[in-house]
Amino acid sequence: xxxxxxxxxxxxxxxxxxxxxxxxxxxxxxxxxxxxxxxxxxxxxxxxxxxxxxxxxxxxxxxxxxxxxxxxxxxxxxxxxxxxxxxxxxxxxxxxxxxxxxxxxxxxxxxxxxxxxxxxxxxxxxxxxxxxxxxxxxxxxxxxxxxxxxxxxxxxxxxxxxxxxxxxxxxxxxxxxxxxxxxxxxxxxxxxxxxxxxxxxxxxxxxxxxxxxxxxxxxxxxxxxxxxxxxxxxxxxxxxxxxxxxxxxxxxxxxxxxxxxxxxxxxxxxxxxxxxxxxxxxxxxxxxxxxxxxxxxxxxxxxxxxxxxxxxxxxxxxxxxxxxxxxxxxxxxxxxxxxxxxxxxxxxxxxxxxxxxxxxxxxxxxxxxxxxxxxxxxxxxxxxxxxxxxxxxxx
Amino acid sequence: xxxxxxxxxxxxxxxxxxxxxxxxxxxxxxxxxxxxxxxxxxxxxxxxxxxxxxxxxxxxxxxxxxxxxxxxxxxxxxxxxxxxxxxxxxxxxxxxxxxxxxxxxxxxxxxxxxxxxxxxxxxxxxxxxxxxxxxxxxxxxxxxxxxxxxxxxxxxxxxxxxxxxxxxxxxxxxxxxxxxxxxxxxxxxxxxxxxxxxxxxxxxxxxxxxxxxxxxxxxxxxxxxxxxxxxxxxxxxxxxx
Numbered sequence: 069x070x071x072x073x074x075x076x077x078x079x080x081x082x083x084x085x086x087x088x089x090x091x092x093x094x095x096x097x098x099x100x101x102x103x104x105x106x107x108x109x110x111x112x113x114x115x116x117x118x119x120x121x122x123x124x125x126x127x128x129x130x131x132x133x134x135x136x137x138x139x140x141x142x143x144x145x146x147x148x149x150x151x152x153x154x155x156x157x158x159x160x161x162x163x164x165x166x167x168x169x170x171x172x173x174x175x176x177x178x179x180x181x182x183x184x185x186x187x188x189x190x191x192x193x194x195x196x197x198x199x200x201x202x203x204x205x206x207x208x209x210x211x212x213x214x215x216x217x218x219x220x221x222x223x224x225x226x227x228x229x230x231x232x233x234x235x236x237x238x239x240x241x242x243x244x245x246x247x248x249x250x251x252x253x254x255x256x257x258x259x260x261x262x263x264x265x266x267x268x269x270x271x272x273x274x275x276x277x278x279x280x281x282x283x284x285x286x287x288x289x290x291x292x293x294x295x296x297x298x299x300x301x302x303x304x305x306x307x308x309x310x311x312x313x314x315x316x317x318x319x320x321x322x323x324x325x326x327x328x329x330x331x332x333x334x335x336x337x338x339x340x341x342x343x344x345x346x347x348x349x350x351x352x353x354x355x356x357x358x359x360x361x362x363x364x365x366x367x368x369x370x371x372x373x374x375x376x377x378x379x380x381x382x383x384x385x386x387x388x389x390x391x392x393x394x395x396x397x398x399x400x401x402x403x404x405x406x407x408x409x410x411x412x413x414x415x416x417x418x419x420x421x422x423x424x425x426x427x428x429x430x431x432x433x434x435x436x437x438x439x440x441x442x443x444x445x446x447x448x449x450x451x452x453x454x455x456x457x458x459x460x461x462x463x
Numbered sequence: 464x465x466x467x468x469x470x471x472x473x474x475x476x477x478x479x480x481x482x483x484x485x486x487x488x489x490x491x492x493x494x495x496x497x498x499x500x501x502x503x504x505x506x507x508x509x510x511x512x513x514x515x516x517x518x519x520x521x522x523x524x525x526x527x528x529x530x531x532x533x534x535x536x537x538x539x540x541x542x543x544x545x546x547x548x549x550x551x552x553x554x555x556x557x558x559x560x561x562x563x564x565x566x567x568x569x570x571x572x573x574x575x576x577x578x579x580x581x582x583x584x585x586x587x588x589x590x591x592x593x594x595x596x597x598x599x600x601x602x603x604x605x606x607x608x609x610x611x612x613x614x615x616x617x618x619x620x621x622x623x624x625x626x627x628x629x630x631x632x633x634x635x636x637x638x639x640x641x642x643x644x645x646x647x648x649x650x651x652x653x654x655x656x657x658x659x660x661x662x663x664x665x666x667x668x669x670x671x672x673x674x675x676x677x678x679x680x681x682x683x684x685x686x687x688x689x690x691x692x693x694x695x696x697x698x699x700x701x702x703x704x
Contacts (some may be wrong), residue, residue, distance in 0.1 A: 069588040069598070071583065081576025232688020367572040370533050371634070372589040374554050459535040460568065461524075 071377065075384035077268040082357060089113035089353045090393040096270035096346035096433045097397020097436055098404060100339050104420070104428065107332055113319060114140070117258040119290065120194050121167070122299050124315045125153060125306050126288035130154075131315035132323060138169055138288045138318060140418050141259040142178050148285035149312055151268075157289050160340030165191060167290040170271050175238040181263040182271030184208070188219075193437050198260060203232045206267050211284070214269040218247040219356035221263045222255035223413075245274045259418065266384070342368045346393075347443045354447035358454075365451050366459035375452045383441055390440020394433050467492040475676035478542075479642050479674035480507040480530055485539030487525050500525045501699050502539070505692075509641070510672040512665070514685050517694025521679035526698075530676065531564050534558040546640055560681045565635030565673075567664075569647035571627045572617040575697045580604060586637040593638060605633040609663055625656035632664050643668055645677040649684055661687055 070255070079086040090258060119139045126134040127147040136143040148170075157166040167187050172180030181187075185205055190197030206217035230236055235246040247266060255261055268286075272278040278285050291314075293299050299316075306314035363377055372382075412419045485501040500522040507513050510577055519524045528534045529541060532548045541549050544563050548556055562564075573582050583602035587593045595600050609629040619627050628648065635643055647665065649657035665687055668675045677684055678694075683690055 071538070073587070074588070077574075077576045077581065081574075112602075316636050363572065365576050367568070367574065368589065369557070369586070370531065370560070370566050370568075370572075371586045372557055372638075374557045375591075376554075377589065407533070457525075457528045460528075460572065 071380055072384055075381050075388055078146050078357075078361075078381065079385055079388060081309060083229070085357070086389060088352055089389050090396065092349050093346050093390060093436065093440075094396035095402055096342045097394050097432065098399075098400035099228040099342055101398055101401025101428075102404040102408060103335055103339060103433060104349075105253055107328065107335065107420045109405065109409050110412070110417070111328060113323065115326060116268040118175060118321055119317050120191075121165075121290035121292050121317065122296070123283075123291040123293070123302055123306075124288050125149070125157065125291060125312055128311060128313050130321050131313060132463060134313065134315045135317050135320040136155050137171060138257040138290070139259065140172075141181075141263060142417070145287055146401070146402065148287060149289075151284040151286055153312060154286055154289045157291055159182065160302075162295070163291055164294045165292040166291075168286045169288050169290060170268060170285060172266070172271050172275065173238065175224075175236060175264055176228050178221070178228070178262055178273075179265050180266055182266050182268045184268065187290075191292070192238075196256060198256060199254045199255040200251045203249070206265065206270075208248055209267050209269045211269040211272060214273040215267060216245060216247050216270050216273075217267065219265040219375075220249055220250040221253050221261040221265075223261040224264055241429050242274065245270075255312065262413075276405065290405025293429060304444065309434060314321045343439070347439050350389065350440060350443040353389075354382065354444045355450065357385075358382055358447040358451040362454050362459040363461075365454045366456045369454070369456040370460060378454070379448045381450040382451045386444020386447070387437050388438045390436050390443070394436030397436070398432060416422075453458055477508060478506040479509045479511070479544060480676070481505070481540075481542040482530070485529060485541060486537045487522075487529060487534070488537045494597050498537075499530070500536075502526070502697055503699070505697060506615065507676055507690075508673055509674055512668070512675045512688045512693060513677070513690040514688030515676065515678045515694055515697065516680050516685055517698075518680070519676070520691055521694040522698045523694055524646055526694075527566075527646050527676070528663045529645055530642075531566055539704055558590075559595055561586070562592045562638055563642060564638050565638070565640040565643040567628075567631050567635045567643065567645040567648045569650050571619070571624075571631045572631055573627055573634075578616050578618055579611060579626075579633075582619070583634045584627050586634045590638040591631045601637065602633070603671045605636055606630065608667065609633050623656075624652055625660055628652060628660050628664065632660070632667070634657070636667060639671075640673070642676070643672045645675070647680075647681075648677060649677050649679065649681050654683075657681065658683060 115266040117140055123133055124138055126138065127149050129146050133143050134146050135144050151168070154166060154168040157163050165186060167183060170182040172182055174180065186210060188198045188205060201222065203219070206219055207215045224230070230249050232249050232252070234249045237243050237246045247270070253260065272284050291302065293302055303314045303316060306312050368378060409419045482502050482505040485502045486498060486502065487565050488496040488498040489499050493640055494663060495520060515526065536549060540547060546559060552633055553655060570676050574585065575655060577585060580599070583605060584598050587598040587601065592616060603615060609632060611626060611633070614622060614626060619630070622630065650663055652660060677688065679685065
């Protein structure tokens with residue numbers, strides 16, 4: 069028999085207590101792992117989903133709302149701007165690309181995004197161009213003759229089970245304007261996976277207000293200047309306009325990260341308390357066990373076990389419980405984070421569910437085992453100091 | 464007499480255990496001491512079966528604990544198998560006890576989470592006398608000899624009291640120690656079981672010429688000894704001081 073076998077048998081002998089302690093450690097570790105992974109996933113999701121466009125021009129208001137709505141499809145849609153804004157930007161010699169975007173209603177929770185083919189164009193500066201996995205892009209249709217064609221994001225196609233050629237509409241009042249699926253996009257890991265892309269004329273015709281309006285509405289225009297040095301002037305100029313604002317997505321993203329950092333700091337304090345509570349629980353369990361097992365420890369000593377052997381057995385028990393709890397916590401934490409990411413993504417949140425093995429897992433595991441050893445140290449010393457003669461008789 | 468080693472290196476000692484001027488006192492607080500044991504001289508010849516009788520509190524268990532080295536005397540010399548154990552540092556005393564002394568407790572003191580086989584192997588794990596590869600076979604063999612061949616995987620709670628004490632006896636014999644100490648080995652058993660267990664216990668000790676020291680107030684146990692000592696005569700404590 070090895071000391072580890074002896075420690076394991078002792079733990080089996082206190083099965084319920086050992087199991088409950090392992091669960092408590094597992095829950096604590098799982099909470100930490102899930103929180104770390106989810107906050108990291110959200111941050112990663114924001115980075116992955118960030119636009120390559122340097123400027124977003126929209127209606128006056130909050131730049132955060134504008135970026136969150138246009139890029140990440142979160143938050144309420146800001147007020148509209150006239151189509152002329154896009155035309156003006158397109159004519160601007162400092163602008164390389166201007167892409168109009170109009171946010172519509174939703175079909176089964178997936179938002180309509182009206183735009184032009186330029187949205188999908190593989191410009192050389194794009195980190196990843198949107199590619200079709202099936203079908204073709206929607207046609208460029210004239211405002212008077214909308215084609216009512218739709219290109220689905222990868223998640224939309226998967227969740228709604230709509231296929232090429234399917235016609236769909238949301239609500240009876242839209243039955244007059246059914247959309248036909250003409251294409252499905254490859255998964256990009258961004259908010260585009262959860263969007264239904266249609267042409268602007270189709271959108272204007274489907275929208276009751278836009279249908280009759282003389283000035284066709286847009287939500288925003290994505291702008292890429294020819295030179296980076298033109299960006300400040302473009303930004304300032306459009307902000308000086310009475311009806312529009314120009315938001316820098318990178319600045320908004322930084323603000324969001326700062327906010328996330330603050331949340332992470334608060335979470336770190338909460339998780340710190342969790343660590344202390346779990347360590348205390350393990351300490352109390354091991355201390356009680358060492359106290360209740362004085363006779364067994366005295367017996368082992370009478371059989372020739374040295375004090376350091378007893379110390380090692382109790383420490384091994386503590387480390388084994390911590391290791392088991394840690395392992396369960398890491399696995400459970402990953403499961404919870406995956407589930408959380410899935411739920412968050414389902415609700416349109418920017419989150420990357422790719423939880424690859426990294427230094428995080430072994431680091432947390434090692435930290436939990438060290439914490440287990442520390443929590444078991446005092447009980448181990450108590451066991452170490454158990455007097456044999458005094459404790460051999462039935463207690 | 465404290466310190467030094469009795470006997471010679473070339474010839475094995477005639478006595479398995481020798482006590483000279485051994486005293487054991489416990490503190491009562493406020494600087495006062497209670498002298499629980501004072502043995503002027505006690506020698507247990509090799510392969511003898513000595514039974515010590517005495518009333519509760521007469522110092523029987525204290526005597527066993529001192530010989531086993533689980534507690535140290537206030538004064539005097541205790542030589543076991545030619546080794547003066549009172550001067551050994553604690554770790555050396557633990558190793559010596561594991562290899563040289565088998566201890567049978569009144570309440571069996573089996574570890575509840577371990578099977579009968581594991582309880583016996585435990586003693587060998589701590590002593591490291593029997594090679595690890597041989598420990599399981601040795602434990603099986605001992606338990607088989609004590610009639611527990613079919614109960615190897617049972618935990619103490621699944622065994623009768625007689626079976627538990629047999630496991631405890633097997634455990635005491637695990638490291639093949641020349642000296643066996645037994646503290647009221649039959650006190651927790653009914654008369655018939657006690658008789659059976661005692662017979663098995665004495666047999667295995669006699670077969671291998673082990674020295675046996677039993678403390679008991681049981682007449683059946685007393686009759687089994689080839690030497691009978693009375694604690695009242697052996698122990699002459701001076702009382703509180």
